[in-house]
Amino acid sequence: MGGMAAPAEHRAQYRAGLAAPTSGAAPGHTQANLVVLPQDWAWDMLLFAQRNPQPVPVLEVTDPGSPETTLAPGADLRTDLPRYRVWRDGELVDEPTEVLDVWRDDLVAFLIGCSFSFETALLAAGVPVRNLEQGRIVSMYRTDRPCRPAGRLSGPLVVSMRPVPAALVPVAVQVTARMPQVHGAPVHVGAPEALGIADLGAPDYGDAVEARPGDVPVFWACGVTPQAAVLASRPPLAITHAPGHMFVTDVPDAVYRLP
Amino acid sequence: MGGMAAPAEHRAQYRAGLAAPTSGAAPGHTQANLVVLPQDWAWDMLLFAQRNPQPVPVLEVTDPGSPETTLAPGADLRTDLPRYRVWRDGELVDEPTEVLDVWRDDLVAFLIGCSFSFETALLAAGVPVRNLEQGRIVSMYRTDRPCRPAGRLSGPLVVSMRPVPAALVPVAVQVTARMPQVHGAPVHVGAPEALGIADLGAPDYGDAVEARPGDVPVFWACGVTPQAAVLASRPPLAITHAPGHMFVTDVPDAVYRLP
Structure with a gap:
């Protein structure tokens, strides 16, 4: 089909x-x-x-x-x-x-x-999605930023990362900001070390995705976050x-x- | 103070x-x-x-x-x-x-x-807020549109109504649509009878607010909705x-x- x-x-x-x-x-x-x-x-x-x-x-x-x-x-x-x-x-x-x-x-x-919903929107706005281009699962990382706990659930924010051409970062932010029910705007742009991510090439979940020259790593909150918090509890x-x-x-x- | x-x-x-x-x-x-x-x-x-x-x-x-x-x-x-x-x-x-x-x-x-949050934003965008002009509480109405029930809670959607000059209705929609956490875009514009509201001059909560010539009634979802559903339960x-x-x-x- x-x-x-x-x-x-x-x-x-x-x-x-x-x-x-x-x-x-x-x-x-x-x-x-x-x-x-x-x-x-x-x-x-x-x-x-x-x-x-x-x-x-x-x-x-x-x-x-x-x-x-x-x-x-x-x-x-x-x-x-x-x-x-x-x-x-x-x-x-x-x-x-x-x-x-x-x-x-x-x-x-x-x-x-x-x-997936905002990747479609990014493509429609002319922002390349490297993980799709490379046929790989998006790279995901555990950060050093804690979620706000709730009852028995707690854990770190997990982010997905997409390399975005520097000139298109503002477009990527604006497109995804308009979709808050599918994670919304990025939580962080550039500077992975400020999120406690030591090596972009070694994601905690998913595949390593190659950046092209001039790409900047852009980080979105990821749906793995609740799954990890639930299972840890x-x-x-x-x-x-x-x-x-x-x-x-x-x-x-x-x-x-x-x- | x-x-x-x-x-x-x-x-x-x-x-x-x-x-x-x-x-x-x-x-x-x-x-x-x-x-x-x-x-x-x-x-x-x-x-x-x-x-x-x-x-x-x-x-x-x-x-x-x-x-x-x-x-x-x-x-x-x-x-x-x-x-x-x-x-x-x-x-x-x-x-x-x-x-x-x-x-x-x-x-x-x-x-x-x-x-209150979006009324400030409406004023800043040049949209008059009649209830503030008239020193009255905004008009609120029980509609014939049911909320989606949850456990013991159910009840009708309650809306607030503000008369808006017809030419400014699109501005009012756009300004409030950008504030989904304070009720967001209107749920209905004009045609109160389509919401089961028989008489705009007889609100179920709050005060009657006078429309000016050329005003159109614009309806927003209202925070009285959950309070009414809770108390009814x-x-x-x-x-x-x-x-x-x-x-x-x-x-x-x-x-x-x-x-």
Whole structure:
């Protein structure tokens, strides 16, 4: 199935068992990170999001036990992602293509904005996206900047980094600032050492991405931040999307773009 | 004390017992609505906010029992508003100037953005604000549009209405759209009957405000929405600010203005 198919067609393929990364699927439609937690942990998660909106832009929170979401009517969050990760006490125990057997009536699903949305907007504004050019996963780093804690959740801000031509840095800032629900403006431009990042070539997550001459490293808050904080707190059960295997929603990216 | 005093000076006066409305106090600094609930109800409230961000733009959620907020370091939420309302089982039981004796270790405070912030921005952009010109409280109406429910909380969207000269409606939309944390863009322009509002001259809350010839009614989501939903759900205890007697924060309005 080509990337231009409708979101519902992609989800139907994933529901049928296709376990493919979602990069490029249904372009122009918002893709979301998934974090599912027992209701007992949901308050901490939603409060962590309220206090750290740049790394944790929550697009949707489901009712306990419900696999349905307003972001994609008719979808089932237990089957319609291409691959999941199941965590018990903070340890990865499985990477299934559906989680029907793990689902419980007390589970609450969080759908969180993703930088895929703003990468599309950057390209449309003429800003090259090096990780896409190089076919690599974006570079991500743990910083020395702590998030504001919430209940049992705490941890460092994790950032993604994209090398941007110096003359286009202002465009990149303005384009992404208008999309606060998908991480918004960069948190930092240049000077990686000021974030506690010693070596851009050795990311903590994702791939190393090569800068071109004249590029400046630009850092955005990253959706790995909440996942890392949740797992460090060792909830008895958590379900997440597998890296790169996101939830494809029906929502056009433009909905999350401010004027 | 004049309106130009610093936010902390105003709070000190309120703490000392001054029970004055905060309109015009510390101009340029964000004022916030207050809703305090037992921890058992806090999840419903925060979820209601996530699902209804225009009427419920949450700026801060405190830790249980803590009267402190990052929006005004050194302030005490139990004493530093000029007047409070105390509600038991949804009924108003007191309107004190401090709530030290009602406070409990399980109370969670929500500070919610307020349209005072965008009224300042409208004036700065040359848009007249009729309720300020006429020295009246803004007109507010219950609409026939339901909010998205969350747990025990549900209810109609409440809107505030400001008459805006027709030629300035686009300016008013653009100015407020850049301030999503203080209700953001209007939800509706003109045609009050389409919101179920029969008579603009008979608001459900606040005062009637006179339109000038050529004015069009412009409707914004209103912070009364969550208060009405909370009280209708009859929590055993709730504390709110008294109408017009807001929490004056240290945060410049500009912080909540997007580029």
